[in-house]
Amino acid sequence: MxxxxxxxxxxxxxxxxxxxxxxxxxxxxxxxxxxSGQIPWLDGEVKYSGKVGGERDIEYGQEAAxxxxxxxxxxxxxxxxxxxxxxxxxxxxxxxxxxxxxxxxHIVANGASQxxxxxxxxxxxxxxxxxxxxxxxxxxxxxxxxxxxxxx
Amino acid sequence: MxxxxxxxxxxxxxxxxxxxxxxxxxxxxxxxxxxSGQIPWLDGEVKYSGKVGGERDIEYGQEAAxxxxxxxxxxxxxxxxxxxxxxxxxxxxxxxxxxxxxxxxHIVANGASQxxxxxxxxxxxxxxxxxxxxxxxxxxxxxxxxxxxxxx
Amino acid sequence: MxxxxxxxxxxxxxxxxxxxxxxxxxxxxxxxxxxSGQIPWLDGEVKYSGKVGGERDIEYGQEAAxxxxxxxxxxxxxxxxxxxxxxxxxxxxxxxxxxxxxxxxHIVANGASQxxxxxxxxxxxxxxxxxxxxxxxxxxxxxxxxxxxxxx
Numbered sequence: 001m002x003x004x005x006x007x008x009x010x011x012x013x014x015x016x017x018x019x020x021x022x023x024x025x026x027x028x029x030x031x032x033x034x035x036s037g038q039i040p041w042l043d044g045e046v047k048y049s050g051k052v053g054g055e056r057d058i059e060y061g062q063e064a065a066x067x068x069x070x071x072x073x074x075x076x077x078x079x080x081x082x083x084x085x086x087x088x089x090x091x092x093x094x095x096x097x098x099x100x101x102x103x104x105x106h107i108v109a110n111g112a113s114q115x116x117x118x119x120x121x122x123x124x125x126x127x128x129x130x131x132x133x134x135x136x137x138x139x140x141x142x143x144x145x146x147x148x149x150x151x152x
Numbered sequence: 153m154x155x156x157x158x159x160x161x162x163x164x165x166x167x168x169x170x171x172x173x174x175x176x177x178x179x180x181x182x183x184x185x186x187x188s189g190q191i192p193w194l195d196g197e198v199k200y201s202g203k204v205g206g207e208r209d210i211e212y213g214q215e216a217a218x219x220x221x222x223x224x225x226x227x228x229x230x231x232x233x234x235x236x237x238x239x240x241x242x243x244x245x246x247x248x249x250x251x252x253x254x255x256x257x258h259i260v261a262n263g264a265s266q267x268x269x270x271x272x273x274x275x276x277x278x279x280x281x282x283x284x285x286x287x288x289x290x291x292x293x294x295x296x297x298x299x300x301x302x303x304x
Numbered sequence: 305m306x307x308x309x310x311x312x313x314x315x316x317x318x319x320x321x322x323x324x325x326x327x328x329x330x331x332x333x334x335x336x337x338x339x340s341g342q343i344p345w346l347d348g349e350v351k352y353s354g355k356v357g358g359e360r361d362i363e364y365g366q367e368a369a370x371x372x373x374x375x376x377x378x379x380x381x382x383x384x385x386x387x388x389x390x391x392x393x394x395x396x397x398x399x400x401x402x403x404x405x406x407x408x409x410h411i412v413a414n415g416a417s418q419x420x421x422x423x424x425x426x427x428x429x430x431x432x433x434x435x436x437x438x439x440x441x442x443x444x445x446x447x448x449x450x451x452x453x454x455x456x
Contacts, residue, residue: 022265023280027242029184029301032333034243037281053439090331091338093449095283098439106441113326128327129341129449131399132439135205135250135284137258145245145281149333174417175432179394181336181453186395189433247435287357287402287436289410297397297433 003083006119007073015042015071017078025075032090033148035075039140040067048141053102061096061141062111068144069112080150089116089126090147097141098132105130112144155235158271167194167223169230177227184242185300187227191292192219200293205254213248213293214263220296221264232302241268241278242299249293250284257282264296307387310423311377319346319375321382329379336394337452339379343444344371352445357406365400365445366415372448373416384454393420393430394451401445402436409434416448
């Protein structure tokens with residue numbers, strides 16, 4: 001359980017995975033995991049809401065992005081059991097709820113990217129898109145989806 | 153033709169697939185199909201336009217999402233011939249044209265997710281992202297892209 | 305070096321690939337390349353900024369889209385060495401920074417699609433999504449991510 005130890009060393013812990021609704025948090029095809037858009041919630045409660053560039057600042061967005069990543073890993077663990085089976089984080093898409101005129105989505109996304117590198121090293125340095133959107137579900141500040149390659 | 157029978161049982165039918173332009177509706181790589189962003193049109197005419205949370209309500213958005221899925225399946229059928237070759241719906245991304253302040257994109261997206269489950273059962277319960285955007289092409293209400301795994 | 309010759313025939317050239325930050329421009333999984341969101345910059349300087357439908361017109365957006373594609377190919381070359389190893393352009397997602405009310409994102413995206421076809425012929429006719437967003441990083445006009453299949 002090297003990966004989970006690393007998460008603990010960073011002073012972090014995995015949230016309880018959210019239950020599935022009409023969609024599944026993670027879908028496996030071959031050795032690729034497709035992860036549903038993760039939001040910054042904890043125990044069923046949204047922790048980061050509102051738009052960056054308005055009521056929220058960049059640091060707030062970065063913290064939201066980190067919680068999305070922890071939720072992503074919790075979802076993956078609930079499917080594959082052991083996070084050490086992760087071969088590489090292939091791609092993340094970071095969608096930032098943005099006030100008109102705010103154009104630092106890539107800096108917000110760095111919150112997610114840095115955490116993945118802190119946990120997985122070079123295997124966590126994923127391809128990435130960072131974009132702004134005018135609204136996200138439940139008014140969350142950030143939503144992140146991803147593609148992860150695992151051992152067969 | 154189990155899948156198409158199921159679609160008929162639901163009282164639905166597949167639209168005529170739209171013709172390709174400078175892009176292709178479906179691209180196959182290995183046994184994965186990548187499906188272009190599908191919009192809610194029928195016989196070349198946009199059926200659902202405008203933003204949810206403003207001139208349009210959630211139910212309208214859900215109907216738009218359902219038509220996007222039917223167009224997706226029509227596109228897939230035009231490429232693989234028989235929808236029974238679908239192994240699983242891997243991922244859908246549901247983009248909802250949203251008025252500022254509207255944050256129920258996940259409820260709109262349920263229109264798509266429920267239909268996929270109605271048609272494919274558990275194999276239709278895909279990973280999913282639902283996001284709001286301020287504008288979609290031709291002012292459509294919803295656009296949905298997807299990844300589908302098929303038999304080799 | 306057929307592909308690069310073709311790019312030269314079109315009167316174009318590949319930009320210098322941008323250096324990686326907390327993410328990587330291209331991630332390889334199996335024989336698929338996942339390419340980070342590419343923006344219209346050149347030598348570290350943003351060349352196309354502002355929203356289409358407001359201060360910028362469709363043609364400007366198309367030029368921005370073309371530069372995104374050239375940056376994508378430069379990134380891919382830096383990883384696989386020879387662009388002739390590209391088997392097909394599988395999918396592109398074209399995000400257009402859009403003023404409220406502008407709904408011709410698909411026409412803007414044609415700038416990218418046409419260039420891919422000009423360079424790769426039918427193998428460049430990718431699946432595609434075109435969407436509007438209210439803000440992109442560094443206020444760029446267009447951002448494009450992609451998935452490309454290469455020879456093993």
